[in-house]
Amino acid sequence: MKLITRDTDYAMRALIFLAQQKNRVISVSELVRELKTPRPFSRKILQQLNKAKILRSFKGNHGGFILAKKPKEIFLVDLIRVFQGPLELNECIFKKKICPNRNCCVLRNRISRIENKVLAELGAITVGSLLKE
Amino acid sequence: MKLITRDTDYAMRALIFLAQQKNRVISVSELVRELKTPRPFSRKILQQLNKAKILRSFKGNHGGFILAKKPKEIFLVDLIRVFQGPLELNECIFKKKICPNRNCCVLRNRISRIENKVLAELGAITVGSLLKE
DNA sequence: CTAAATGATACTAATATAGTATCATTTAGT
């Protein structure tokens, strides 16, 4: 089981790189040269970050991307939500149907507690916090 | 993202049911009648639990399964490991290769911390502990 | 006008998840 998928990971790397360039507009070409991530995939990821308003984009010649927020305002959980959907560790198989075994719901409660702890930990991780270390 | 997959979930339901039957040998037929889970899939799961020495099996007519351990000795993490492999939230994409960005490793450290917290929480969840509530 | 960039969208490949199907073997009961 992975906590973050590859697109979330690449996104974080890209954002860290962009943060280090201050407010310079960076093209995909420049980014993949630095990060060594696959070009079309990286491009798709940046476009998604733009749609999510985490990046701003500039079209045309000399175009590219810059951060739309301060590094400390960009949370890892936000990236997870963009690329992996809502963080729900706990989806029950017998949604809405009557659960045939009351004990299983105890299991759901336990997993919900774990989910909350994970969310609390993730809440501390931002582009800014990774940049500093 | 899910913490447990369907086979882990069914396995836990099955083990809870078996624990409630004390030391009576339970066949797959009887189990699926109770849990309403798909028959061949449930069967495969019980066979895997047998291989993992969490259940004992009896072949032939009137055969079936019983717990091989006490309920409080069967941990959810064990089931996760049987059906989902080792719990590693943190696999790095750039395994062994030189990481092109030192900052990403900071991310790994943070995720490792989360992994440890999850493991600590999971360590408290056994068949026995779910049975009591 | 053109080259270099992103926007939008559709497609493909590989892997993981959620199962099913089947034949071989074992065993209790007659």
Add this chain to the structure above:
DNA sequence: ACTAAATGATACTATATTAGTATCATTTAG
């Protein structure tokens, strides 16, 4: 000895998710 009811082992199939690629349209600096 025979049979029905069970598991053991193994191979197969379907669906969803992950990890990408490809392409055409549009924008813009020079």
